[in-house]
Amino acid sequence: MFLSFRVLVLSLFLVSILLISGCDVTLESQPKLFESRGQEFRDAVEETADAEEELLEYVEEAPAGPLAGFSVGIASTPGFVAGESFSKIPIGGSVVLTTPYGFKLGEGLRFTISLALGSYSGTYEPAEGDPVEFNPSILGVGGNLTLAKIVFVEGHTGNIGSGMGLRGFAGVSLERIMKKSLGLPFNILVGGEGFYSTLIAEGGSASGWGGVGVRLDYGF
Numbered sequence: 001m002f003l004s005f006r007v008l009v010l011s012l013f014l015v016s017i018l019l020i021s022g023c024d025v026t027l028e029s030q031p032k033l034f035e036s037r038g039q040e041f042r043d044a045v046e047e048t049a050d051a052e053e054e055l056l057e058y059v060e061e062a063p064a065g066p067l068a069g070f071s072v073g074i075a076s077t078p079g080f081v082a083g084e085s086f087s088k089i090p091i092g093g094s095v096v097l098t099t100p101y102g103f104k105l106g107e108g109l110r111f112t113i114s115l116a117l118g119s120y121s122g123t124y125e126p127a128e129g130d131p132v133e134f135n136p137s138i139l140g141v142g143g144n145l146t147l148a149k150i151v152f153v154e155g156h157t158g159n160i161g162s163g164m165g166l167r168g169f170a171g172v173s174l175e176r177i178m179k180k181s182l183g184l185p186f187n188i189l190v191g192g193e194g195f196y197s198t199l200i201a202e203g204g205s206a207s208g209w210g211g212v213g214v215r216l217d218y219g220f
Helices: 002-061 175-181
Strands: 071-076 079-082 088-106 109-124 132-134 137-147 151-160 163-173 186-197 207-219
Touching: 071 186, 079 088, 088 137, 088 207, 109 151, 137 163, 151 186, 163 207, 175 186
Parallel strands: none
Antiparallel strands: 071 088, 071 207, 079 207, 088 109, 109 132, 109 137, 137 151, 151 163, 163 186, 186 207
């Protein structure tokens, strides 16, 4: 029995030595492990900092051009209705220059300043006499309101024909599809467009016309 007790004590002693040795190995290896992980972390931080510096230098070396934020749109309006001054619905087109200048009016609503110019051909056939042809031109200053880059309302005031007038265009913008989804540099706007002048032509009267407007905008 005494021999069994000595064997048991010796066994416990040997197990204790093995455990202590294992702990010493683990404790000795932990600083090396921490040092290795720390070096990897420092290398990753330095690589990230270098990448950020390169990106910052790239942005600083690529200044925006003088036309950045501007867009030019070409609109065609197949007319459906016209005033008494027209025997035939006018045909023609207009160009809209949209500037990057404007301001926000609320959440998702922005007003942008723009300029509109164009030319249309009109004809008036009196009951007696020869037909009278006239080409009302358009030059107006105004802007557009855009809601969430989808719904827009555009208006310009200025010279239409031989008098002062108004131009209005409202509808839907396809910007989210054309630019965001397809990555194209242009946008398409579709809606109703109308024109009104206090004097459509010399010797005439107040009149106007309107129809479905389709415009292609190219952004710089």
